[in-house]
Amino acid sequence: MTVALSVRGLTVAYAQNPAITAVDADFAAGAMTAIIGPNGAGKSTLLRAVLGLVPRRAGEVAIFGAPLARVRGRIAYVPQRASVDWDFPTRVTDVVQMGLYRQLGLLGRVHRRHRALAEDCLARVGMADYATRQIGQLSGGQQQRVFLARALAQEADLYLLDEPFAGVDAATETAIIGVLKGLRDAGRTVVAVHHDLATVAGYFDRVLLMNGRAIAQGPVATAFTPDALQATYGGRLALAPTAGQGVA
């Protein structure tokens, strides 16, 4: 297994409370990995620490074998939708073109090929007809697809998505998973925070189960077991039987 993203002994604390403690995890290149765990398990924090968005108290992160600063251009991040200012005066196409920032720099002109790339990315998520809408006028699912299109425009090798299916409609979920599988089939690495235990086996190749610390990881077939879920969710796992069916 080639490792795209390697995390060793990663510890992050907000104020005095540790959010994640000594997490060791390897994310396989060219695979789709789900990060799974209860609310407050530190799943988003793990992604944010990998990206350097929150300071880490201890631990190492290697992306394609290099430190973050050297490989930023190869990473695309789709934050939780809640982090965005929906009233901002920007159109859908402008949002997608934000994905070109590292290419364009401060003053680089937006050429026809850039606009064509943005259009193409919008088309891939089924949002080509909404290019001139203000971003806040879209539904939650449509907004999520636009942010995926922005990530596509980054033409990255590693895609980190924070709850891409939260609050989206079924059509959007299908569209997003299709795009993500397309990325994987093209050799890209996809890591997503995921909540719906029932769809893990259908959507993902590998899982990382965590609750403050890493509990189990590996291919869905071997790591996504009732025992591991029990260890992750403790007594709170009301969905255990359903999740059990998902185990291949």
Add this chain to the structure above:
Amino acid sequence: MTAFLQLSLTPLLIGALVAATCALVGNFLLLRRQALLGDAISHVVLPGIVLAFVITGAVAAAPMLLGAAAVAVAAVVAIEAVKRLGRVEPGAAMGVVFTTFFAAGVLLLEQTDTSAVHLDVEHALMGNLESLVWFAATGPGSLIDPAALARLPSELPRVAAVAVVVVALCWLFWRPLALATFDEGFARSIGIPVTALGFGLVTVAAIAAVAAFDAVGSIIVIAMFICPPAAARLMTDRLGRQVAWSVVFAVVSAVLGYMLAGYGPLWLGAQDAVSAAGMIAVVSGVILALAVRFGPCRGAPRRG
């Protein structure tokens, strides 16, 4: 014509430049939910200006700009500290810091011998736009006469220079500023120094505010940081056009406000003109009210 050149041209130019500069920066402050910062900065700069005066003993632009910018940055750091250490919400932290700084400035001003210069609280609030006259002008020929031009009020080249700097910085950092304002997490993930940009923005806002404050008083600064951008937001859903609208609204407020202050009371039968600074702020408020009622993008977009 000569009367216009002597009495109205320079106040109009200075008013319009100041208004446009403040509105330009105000767009980003407004979008970052920091609109109150314009208000805060225009208060916070007072101790900076007084300190610079105490140290240098003169009303000079450069040390005052430096003093004001330094105090503004100190205030921003203090706001962050109050927010984090005191676990206070941002608006409250801003309010606590700028009131304290302003009060300190008033005390400092009281204890300083400023009898020889026009540095007092009323001047700080209302400015002296009407007094920025150009008596060296003798006719249209003065506009190309170096001797006459050299005797323009020194506020004019100063606010013009600040306007140029602010426009250049906004142009240069437009893309990362927009990105960091819209989606901070994403901006950080692609390596944009979001915190440094935020500090840069408030520093530029402080410089714009202090140049304006000196020339026209803080009431225009506060109004121009908020009203034209807020009205412009209701006119369009694109950032570039919003900024363009805000500059238009700011210039219209300055010109119309100055004219109305000078001639409006006479039309109504009153004897004296009213404060130009006050009237400019009022006009910008009226423009905002009209935009709220008639602006095409006033239907607040909601998340889906």
